[in-house]
Amino acid sequence: MSYAERPPPVTTDYDTAGFWAAASEKKLAVRTCSDCGQSLHMPKAYCHSCGGWETEWKVVPPTATLYTWTTTERELRAGFKPPYTIVCVEVDEAPGVRMVGYLPGRPHLKVGMAMHARFEPTADGTLLPQWYPTP
Numbered sequence: 001m002s003y004a005e006r007p008p009p010v011t012t013d014y015d016t017a018g019f020w021a022a023a024s025e026k027k028l029a030v031r032t033c034s035d036c037g038q039s040l041h042m043p044k045a046y047c048h049s050c051g052g053w054e055t056e057w058k059v060v061p062p063t064a065t066l067y068t069w070t071t072t073e074r075e076l077r078a079g080f081k082p083p084y085t086i087v088c089v090e091v092d093e094a095p096g097v098r099m100v101g102y103l104p105g106r107p108h109l110k111v112g113m114a115m116h117a118r119f120e121p122t123a124d125g126t127l128l129p130q131w132y133p134t135p
């Protein structure tokens with residue numbers, strides 16, 4: 001399926017720009033509190049754990065564990081031709097951080113299975129991490 005019909009991600013937002021900058025280099029980054037090390041996802045400018053305002057982007061391995069998924073059999077939005085599967089993964093090196101991804105079709109999945117990110121270009125060239133089962 002082509003990404004041409006899908007809206008491109010917003011990559012210039014203050015809170016998420018670092019994620020997209022890392023993705024442009026095929027790296028996965030998680031905003032992290034500089035004071036206590038808490039992963040901050042969705043990315044925020046402050047830490048909900050210690051209240052600190054110093055944050056940084058920590059590059060982590062693009063590996064995760066499958067948390068859950070759902071398969072869609074009807075077309076709900078242009079650019080996403082059914083059937084397709086939306087996965088939710090927990091990033092291995094960032095406890096508590098869950099990310100979503102798109103897989104075409106009805107892949108054979110199992111909760112707890114190893115997943116990894118591939119960085120795929122969208123219509124505007126932005127590299128988007130997509131999560132796939134690790135063979």
Ligand SMILES: [Zn+2]
Nearest residue numbers: 033036047050
């Ligand atoms: Zn903190």
